[in-house]
Amino acid sequence: MSTCPLRTTVGCTVQTCPLSCAQIEYLPTFAGNAVYAAAFGLLLIAQLALGIKYKTWGFMVGMVCGLILELAGYAGRIMLHNDPFDFNNFIIYLVPLTIGPAFLTGALYLCLSRIVIVYGQQISRFSPRTYAITFMTSDFISLVLQGAGGGLAATANTKSSSDLGRGLMVAGVVFQVVSLLVFMGLWLEFLLRLRGTSESARDIRFAELRIPKKFTWFQYALGAAVILIFIRSVYRVAELQQGFNGPIANNEATFMVLEGPMIFLAVLAMTVLHPGIAFGGKWSSATWSVKQSRKTAFATSNSSLEEINLQQRYNSLK
DSSP states (O other): OOOOOOSOOTTOOTTTSOGGGSSSSSOOOHHHHHHHHHHHHHHHHHHHHHHHHHTOHHHHHHHHHHHHHHHHHHHHHHHHHHOTTOHHHHHHHHHHHHHHHHHHHHHHHHHHHHHHHHHOGGGSSSOHHHHHHHHHHHHHHHHHHHHHHHHHHHHOOSHHHHHHHHHHHHHHHHHHHHHHHHHHHHHHHHHHHHHTSOGGGSOGGGHHHHSSHHHHHHHHHHHHHHHHHHHHHHHHHHHHHHOTTSTTTTOHHHHHHHTHHHHHHHHHHHHHTOHHHHTTTOTTTTOOOSSOOHHHHHHHHHHHHHHHHHHHHHHHHO
């Protein structure tokens, strides 16, 4: 980053001060950021409507919180376009766009546990409860680190405090990247185990749910969303690692390609192929309990299977 020749930026405008003295070395595009803000606003409305319609409450909360932060972040970038010298505008852009995807990944993590239930808990190495609690906990840790770092960076009066805040944000995003890697690895392992089973070995309660192509497409969309957010998170690690004055943080083209589109496409995929649509309104049926052990879950599943088999035999005798 170029060196600012001024001692203070108080009262600076684009016309009176060089951009080397601004919070970032470029003037954020108004049109581009306004388009992203509008797009995320539309997705927010869609996620609210679908979440209420299909009662996917946990998923909806994660998506809505993440999208609100995305909106706030792009509002901050529009404010930076108007005044790139204002540190508050910079923080309004930086913090929400850094921590927003943590809420989105939390929503995605909830989906795997329900996918496991739909196919059969006995197929999975771990219980749906273990998947959900483990990754929600990791997401919470990532969020705390990023939030604490953002708060410290926003209130820092010295370079050391600012660097500490940036370091915490880096740690939070790195933790998110590692969590996503582990998540993808365990999901892949579950899919490999699933390929080795026949349809008769899967949970008969959700046999009809698994038949439509939309359930398969939903899983493809979920996988794409995870990969897209992973790419964005790796970019953020590189950006924050170099510092706020680094070349990546001051390259708008890179930001407009690896930040906005990655999150937009991820959320779009999970809106068009929303879990409520994929589960055919049975999202709440494929749930798990914090208090319920895996052994109890198996017993409940087996009991349900016995009831279904008895009902089928009874119907055949009519």
